[in-house]
Amino acid sequence: MKRQSSAIASRVMILGALMMALALSGCMRGVPSDKPPIHVNPNMDSQPKYKTQGSSAFFADGSAMRTPVAGTIARGSLIATPADSAYLLGKNGAGELIKSNPRKVTMDLLSRGQERYGIFCAPCHGAVGDGKGIVVLRDKGMLPPTNYHDDRMRALPDGHYFNVISNGIRNMPGYRHQIPVADRWAIVSYVRALQRSQNAKLQDIPENLRGGVK
Ligand code: HEC
Numbered sequence: 001m002k003r004q005s006s007a008i009a010s011r012v013m014i015l016g017a018l019m020m021a022l023a024l025s026g027c028m029r030g031v032p033s034d035k036p037p038i039h040v041n042p043n044m045d046s047q048p049k050y051k052t053q054g055s056s057a058f059f060a061d062g063s064a065m066r067t068p069v070a071g072t073i074a075r076g077s078l079i080a081t082p083a084d085s086a087y088l089l090g091k092n093g094a095g096e097l098i099k100s101n102p103r104k105v106t107m108d109l110l111s112r113g114q115e116r117y118g119i120f121c122a123p124c125h126g127a128v129g130d131g132k133g134i135v136v137l138r139d140k141g142m143l144p145p146t147n148y149h150d151d152r153m154r155a156l157p158d159g160h161y162f163n164v165i166s167n168g169i170r171n172m173p174g175y176r177h178q179i180p181v182a183d184r185w186a187i188v189s190y191v192r193a194l195q196r197s198q199n200a201k202l203q204d205i206p207e208n209l210r211g212g213v214k
Pocket residue numbers: 117120121122123124125135143144145146156161164165169170171172173175187191
């Protein structure tokens with residue numbers, strides 16, 4: 001009997017403590033207050049931070065807001081002119097694919113393109129771009145990549161190639177995270193060179209070298 005009554009007493013005490021906690025935490029306050037309610041388990045809910053237009057004792061001018069570092073470009077504001085759009089997206093101001101490479105095609109650009117093509121494209125597309133890369137030869141289940149050497153591929157504008165490298169197409173993944181813009185254009189110029197080399201006529205070869213052609 002004694003045991004039972006002490007159990008009841010301790011339950012009453014727990015209930016009382018709970019009510020007090022509730023009252024303290026503001027749940028039962030019922031009257032408006034300027035102060036934030038007591039937060040029993042704050043976890044990481046409130047963290048020190050600066051809010052927009054807040055003040056700060058750290059900076060000499062007393063403001064938490066700083067002027068962006070010179071040369072800062074806001075996200076989404078990189079493309080300001082049609083030339084930016086051509087270079088960064090391969091599209092003109094009206095959103096159409098551009099016909100030719102905005103980078104000046106030089107021997108250096110082609111060599112860079114050849115090197116990058118060998119790293120990023122040849123494993124699938126093959127060294128000459130016929131779609132017979134080592135990956136496809138070994139993995140019979142893989143969808144064969146497009147052969148670059150037909151009329152449809154030759155007729156496509158440079159901007160299309162840039163777009164395919166950047167964003168992928170159908171089953172091909174995009175490579176914009178791996179290949180910087182400048183290198184993508186270098187690869188485009190090299191793919192164009194491959195297309196010419198695989199579709200060359202005797203007249204394309206300097207006369208003095210034609211004798212060596214088999
Ligand atoms: C992992 C293998 C793989 C790699 C690496 C790869 N491609 Fe492809 N590519 C494909 C496949 C597969 C297709 C065909 C996709 C389809 O038709 O579904 C394709 C299609 C294409 C096309 C045809 C687009 C069209 O208009 O039909 C172009 C151009 C192309 N790739 C360029 C490149 C270039 C340039 C690189 C290197 C930066 C590259 N690819 C790297 C697998 C690859």
